[in-house]
Amino acid sequence: MDPGLLCPHSSMCHQKFELLVDNLAFIGHPVCAEEDDIWRFKPEKAKSGPRGRESRVGTSVNAPRTSASPDTRPASSEKVPSPNAWLNKFHFVIVLDIPDPSSSASGNVSRYFEIIYEQVAFTVTAVLFQEQVISNFVETECEILGSLKDSCISKGESFESYAMQALEVSSIAPATKALYEAIKASEMAYITIHNLPLEVQLPPYLDSLLHSEGESDPDFSRCFNDDEEQTWNEDMKLGWKLSSLQPWKSLLLLDGRSGLDPSMKLRGSQVNPEDRTLVEGLVRFLETASVTLSLADMASLLDWDLNFQVMPTVRWLVQHRRAKIVDIVHGGLKSVFTLPTKFERPLAELTAEFDSHFDHPSVPSLPVILAKISSAASKQTDNHFFASVVQDKDHIDIYHDIVLWMLKRDMLITLHLRIRVVATRKLKLKVRIARATALARKSGTHERLRRELLQELEGGPDDDDDLDLSPPLGTPWLPMSPKAAHRHSRNQSRTQSRDQSPDFGDRERFGYSETDGGGTGGSEKKGTDEDGSDELDDPDSGWDTAEDHLRPSMISDPGRATLLQRRWLAAMSDGKDPIVAKRFKFINQYFDGKRCDDEILYHADISRKQLREVLHHYEEFLQTFLHP
Numbered sequence: 001m002d003p004g005l006l007c008p009h010s011s012m013c014h015q016k017f018e019l020l021v022d023n024l025a026f027i028g029h030p031v032c033a034e035e036d037d038i039w040r041f042k043p044e045k046a047k048s049g050p051r052g053r054e055s056r057v058g059t060s061v062n063a064p065r066t067s068a069s070p071d072t073r074p075a076s077s078e079k080v081p082s083p084n085a086w087l088n089k090f091h092f093v094i095v096l097d098i099p100d101p102s103s104s105a106s107g108n109v110s111r112y113f114e115i116i117y118e119q120v121a122f123t124v125t126a127v128l129f130q131e132q133v134i135s136n137f138v139e140t141e142c143e144i145l146g147s148l149k150d151s152c153i154s155k156g157e158s159f160e161s162y163a164m165q166a167l168e169v170s171s172i173a174p175a176t177k178a179l180y181e182a183i184k185a186s187e188m189a190y191i192t193i194h195n196l197p198l199e200v201q202l203p204p205y206l207d208s209l210l211h212s213e214g215e216s217d218p219d220f221s222r223c224f225n226d227d228e229e230q231t232w233n234e235d236m237k238l239g240w241k242l243s244s245l246q247p248w249k250s251l252l253l254l255d256g257r258s259g260l261d262p263s264m265k266l267r268g269s270q271v272n273p274e275d276r277t278l279v280e281g282l283v284r285f286l287e288t289a290s291v292t293l294s295l296a297d298m299a300s301l302l303d304w305d306l307n308f309q310v311m312p313t314v315r316w317l318v319q320h321r322r323a324k325i326v327d328i329v330h331g332g333l334k335s336v337f338t339l340p341t342k343f344e345r346p347l348a349e350l351t352a353e354f355d356s357h358f359d360h361p362s363v364p365s366l367p368v369i370l371a372k373i374s375s376a377a378s379k380q381t382d383n384h385f386f387a388s389v390v391q392d393k394d395h396i397d398i399y400h401d402i403v404l405w406m407l408k409r410d411m412l413i414t415l416h417l418r419i420r421v422v423a424t425r426k427l428k429l430k431v432r433i434a435r436a437t438a439l440a441r442k443s444g445t446h447e448r449l450r451r452e453l454l455q456e457l458e459g460g461p462d463d464d465d466d467l468d469l470s471p472p473l474g475t476p477w478l479p480m481s482p483k484a485a486h487r488h489s490r491n492q493s494r495t496q497s498r499d500q501s502p503d504f505g506d507r508e509r510f511g512y513s514e515t516d517g518g519g520t521g522g523s524e525k526k527g528t529d530e531d532g533s534d535e536l537d538d539p540d541s542g543w544d545t546a547e548d549h550l551r552p553s554m555i556s557d558p559g560r561a562t563l564l565q566r567r568w569l570a571a572m573s574d575g576k577d578p579i580v581a582k583r584f585k586f587i588n589q590y591f592d593g594k595r596c597d598d599e600i601l602y603h604a605d606i607s608r609k610q611l612r613e614v615l616h617h618y619e620e621f622l623q624t625f626l627h628p
Contacts, residue, residue: 005021005026006019006028006091006093007030007089007091008030008091010032010088010089013031013089014029014030014031014032014042015029015030016029016117016122017029017030017091017093018113018117020098023097023098024095024096024097024098025095025096025097025098025113026093026094026095027093027113027116027121028091028092028094028121028125029091029092029121029122029125030090030091031089031090031125031128031129032088032089033087033088037088039132039133039136040133041130041133085136085139086139087132087136087138087139087142090128090142092124093121094116094120096116099112099210100210108209108210109210111209111238112210115202115209115239116202116206119201119202119235124179124193124198124200127193127196127198131193131194135194137171137193137194141170141171141172144169144170145166145170145173148162148165148166148170152165171192171194171195172193175191175192175193175198178191179191179200182200182201183202186204186205186207188200188320188321189201199320201321203238203239204239204240205239206238206239207239208239209239231245232245232315233315233319236318236319242325243325243326243327244325245311245314245315245325246295246599247294247295247296247306247602248294248295248296248328248596248598248599248601248602249295249325249326249327249328249598250290250291250292250293250294250295250325250326250327250328250329251289251291251295251298251317251324252323252324252325252326252407253286253317253323254321254322254323254324254408255408281302284302285298285304285313288301288302291326291328291403291404292328292330293328295311296602324407324408327414327416327598329400329403329407329414330384332386332396333384333385333386333390333399333400333403334385334386334387335385335414336376336383336384336385336415336626337373337412337413337414338373338374338377338413338415339370339373339374339411339412339413340410340411340413343410343411344409345409347366347367350409350411351366351367354366354405358398358401358402358405362395362398363395363398363399363402369389369402372388372389373385373388373412375388376388376389377415377626383626385399413628414628415626415627415628416597416598416626416628417596417597417624417625417626418593418594418595418597418624418625418626418627419591419593419597419622419623420554420591420592420593420622420623420624421554421555421558421569421588421621421622421623422552422553422554422622423552423553423555423565423568423621424552424621425550425551427568427571427572427621428549428550428552428568429550431568431571432550434571545562547562547564547565555568555569556592556593557592558588558589558590558591558592559590559592569585569588572618572621573585576618580613580614580617583606583610584614584617586604587604587606587611593625597611
């Protein structure tokens with residue numbers, strides 16, 4: 001291949017470069033000096049974005065990068081080239097194998113290349129360009145490496161010898177080597193270019209994008225709802241496998257390089273005096289962070305703003321692999337865990353590392369702990385970590401460290417309590433009887449028939465599980481709801497409909513009145529209050545629906561309950577303690593089976609004890625289960 005292909009014309013510089021040759025892809029961002037051969041920063045032109053998509057400074061938030069140079073630099077920082085300067089352009093290029101297009105979803109290969117360009121090629125080029133403008137650094141490095149190459153050729157030395165010597169005399173060579181090794185290992189690259197420390201990385205699960213199932217894998221690319229208050233940065237939504245960033249989540253600090261404290265470098269004397277306050281605040285944040293505290297708790301303890309101080313700090317720590325988002329761990333280790341389907345490392349390797357960290361005589365081997373966790377998940381009671389593994393309060397501290405060790409290696413999945421509301425047959429029967437009673441008081445003309453209905457319903461079987469008084473669809477001898485009757489009548493001729501549909505006397509006997517309507521004319525009465533209190537007070541409203549049966553059913557979304565479902569929810573509190581009933585009325589909107597207990601506690605601003613109290617008083621109407 002002609003090397004000149006990687007050195008494009010000046011008109012093609014300061015923009016993305018992508019070249020595919022055979023099975024290789026070349027990705028970079030070539031830069032060049034100005035027409036007068038002087039290297040200088042090029043201010044980026046402000047571009048107006050689409051209407052409604054402008055940032056606070058008036059530039060488009062989606063505007064593409066047009067230059068590798070920073071947009072603000074004092075002119076004095078630019079170096080006037082010497083008469084012997086010869087470098088007028090350079091190109092830092094990433095060379096990689098072209099993935100097999102047939103093994104990845106449509107468009108994923110292009111996205112794969114784009115991420116490599118943005119995260120590595122552009123970032124490194126920007127630093128090199130900056131140092132070239134300021135100190136002619138790149139030209140100097142090229143002269144050093146060029147002289148070394150000529151020397152090795154004249155001495156007949158091998159390329160390996162040249163590479164080893166380059167690591168000793170050049171700054172770019174060791175940075176390039178460290179970058180290559182970190183990318184291959186899916187780790188953070190800590191490099192130094194001209195005494196300037198730099199952290200470069202690719203998303204840890206970027207290769208998942210090249211698999212056809214990657215696009216639909218929820219662990220690979222998590223889609224967040226538009227109404228979620230906190231989201232990750234745009235460059236962290238692909239290939240990261242991140243949990244949602246929410247106030248009720250917790251933060252787990254990861255071990256730094258070589259096991260160093262993440263805050264150690266912040267305490268050094270090299271910190272500028274003007275940055276001292278900021279650094280001290282960050283140190284306090286790192287010291288406060290604990291898996292037993294939620295992000296909202298940390299904001300309260302630090303007296304920080306949750307959205308504008310805590311969340312940005314968390315994003316930075318996660319992006320730089322100093323921390324990860326986890327679920328809150330109970331202080332007494334009474335959290336319920338389960339195991340992932342597979343570990344990222346072989347169990348034998350993990351066991352050896354575990355034994356080297358935990359040699360306490362009361363701590364069993366890692367496989368034994370895993371077996372206890374696995375068996376506990378199937379238990380109905382005493383299935384939390386303390387009951388199944390720890391079993392002794394004196395050992396909580398050491399097992400707390402064990403849980404942290406396992407969480408850092410993605411060996412545990414926290415199970416959360418989730419709640420759903422069930423309207424039982426007895427409850428529906430009770431509400432229906434209350435309605436018939438109200439109608440009997442309202443109308444005296446058919447009081448005798450309504451009393452017969454009450455006697456018939458109250459005299460039914462006591463076994464609610466075997467009781468189903470809902471009229472079968474299409475059965476003429478039992479009255480159907482108006483909508484069901486209308487559906488039935490459309491399948492019959494007008495003559496057959498007159499003979500088979502329930503007459504008015506039967507409808508009155510089973511609690512329907514003329515105000516219920518029939519056929520296409522029935523509709524719910526609409527109250528004037530936003531909470532529907534007028535409708536609940538009217539015994540005639542809300543009954544002409546398909547829900548009006550006596551079979552047990554789930555209230556899928558209590559926060560958006562229908563009028564009839566609100567009657568059931570209200571009836572659940574009959575005879576309950578007023579304080580508990582008031583709390584249930586407020587928090588049952590979160591009992592949709594989707595919200596976990598930590599989220600409920602955060603939104604409702606109640607304690608776990610208060611939630612347990614509600615669950616105890618309303619257990620006959622609630623379905624609870626554990627789920628990640």
